Amino acid sequence: xxxxxxxxxxxxxxxGKKITLECSQTMGHDKMYWYQQDPGMELHLIHYxxxxxxxxxxxxxxxxxxxxxxTEHFPLTxxxxxxxxxxxxxxxxxxxxxxxxxKLFFGSGTQLSVL
Amino acid sequence: xxxxxxxxxxxxxxxxxxxxxxxxTDSSSTYLYWYKQEPGAGLQLLTYIFSNMDMKxxxxxxxxxxxxxxxxxxxxxxxxxxxxxxxxxxxxxxGGYQKVTFGIGTKLQVIP
Numbered sequence: 001x002x003x004x005x006x007x008x009x010x011x012x013x014x015x016g017k018k019i020t021l022e023c024s025q026t027m028g029h030d031k032m033y034w035y036q037q038d039p040g041m042e043l044h045l046i047h048y049x050x051x052x053x054x055x056x057x058x059x060x061x062x063x064x065x066x067x068x069x070x071t072e073h074f075p076l077t078x079x080x081x082x083x084x085x086x087x088x089x090x091x092x093x094x095x096x097x098x099x100x101x102x103k104l105f106f107g108s109g110t111q112l113s114v115l
Numbered sequence: 116x117x118x119x120x121x122x123x124x125x126x127x128x129x130x131x132x133x134x135x136x137x138x139x140t141d142s143s144s145t146y147l148y149w150y151k152q153e154p155g156a157g158l159q160l161l162t163y164i165f166s167n168m169d170m171k172x173x174x175x176x177x178x179x180x181x182x183x184x185x186x187x188x189x190x191x192x193x194x195x196x197x198x199x200x201x202x203x204x205x206x207x208x209x210g211g212y213q214k215v216t217f218g219i220g221t222k223l224q225v226i227p
Contacts, residue, residue, distance in 0.1 A: 002159075035217075041125060043203070043217040050212070059214070079223075090157060102146070102207055102215060106157030 003027050006091050006107035013081055014115050021076045023091035023109045031096055032074040033104070036060060037088040049074055081114045088112075119218035121204050126224040132192040135221045137204030140185065144206035147180060149189045152201045152220065161202070162189070191223075199225045 004025040013019055025032065030051045035043040045058030049068040063085070064078050074093075078085055091107040118140040127133045137143045139147070145166050150158040164178045164187070171178045177190040191198055204218040 006157075038218060042119065042219045045214055048214070092157075102213075103160050104150075104158070104215060105158070108155065108157045 002096070004091060004093055005091075006108045006110050008110060008114075009108065010111045011077070012113045012115065015080075015082055016114050017081050017114075019078050019081055019110070021089055021091075021112070023074045023107060024072050025074075025093040025105070026072060027093060027095070027103070027105065028071065029093035029095050030071065031094045031102075032068065032075050033092040034058070034064075034066060035090040035092065037090055037109070043090065047076065051092075070097065081112075083114045086112060086114050119204050119206055119216055121202075121218040121221045124222050124224070126226060127194050128226050129194060129196055131194055133189075133194045133198070133223055133225075134222065135189045135191075135202050135204075135215070137187040137189075137218055138185055139187065139204070139206050141206060141208065141216075142182075143208050144183065144185075145209040146207045147178075147187050148179065148205040148215070149176075150203040150205060150217070152203065158203060183204070184206065187214045194223075194225050196227055199223055 007022045015032045032049045034047040037043050044060035046062040047066040049055045055066050088109050092104045094102050094104050120138045129174045146164045149161045151161045175192045179188045201220040201222050203220045207215045
């Protein structure tokens with residue numbers, strides 16, 4: 001059972017608003033990730049962190065920013081939301097390299113709609 | 116580059132076998148995974164295979180790897196309606212700072 005939580009589950013907001021998507025895990029994992037998922041498209045890594053005070057941009061360019069002040073918390077912020085940001089955002093964590101390479105635990109996602 | 120390709124959709128009748136296929140381009144991929152995403156939920160690791168293996172069986176699931184053709188498949192025997200989900204193929208190279216790359220996902224529909 002994965003202990004990684006995302007809030008809100010659904011969010012509908014207007015253009016120009018600032019939003020923060022929350023992600024928390026209680027497994028003590030060092031590595032955390034944000035993926036963007038659109039229907040019929042692969043998951044795109046937009047941000048990742050290998051520990052506190054470590055954040056990196058992923059493969060897909062994103063106007064969002066992240067922070068990692070505590071191990072368990074990895075919020076994603078959009079300063080000014082636009083309709084092009086409409087997507088499903090998935091947060092994941094892992095304990096690092098293991099005998100299976102890396103097992104990712106995913107949250108249930110936040111479906112963001114920007115009007 | 117790192118590309119993982121899958122077909123978008125598969126429909127099978129309950130009780131039949133399902134075969135979901137995946138191709139990847141990075142020959143240095145060391146770990147290959149199948150994740151399952153049920154409606155309204157995040158992805159869950161279903162099974163995995165190392166690149167030095169040809170086959171792995173886990174109850175109703177069989178993973179076949181053809182490393183020469185860079186082809187991975189997931190076979191689900193006696194498919195049930197509860198197997199309806201999106202199945203993602205993923206790969207990762209060895210090393211502490213490598214990332215997992217996902218395919219687009221194959222939506223499996225099981226018809227009762």
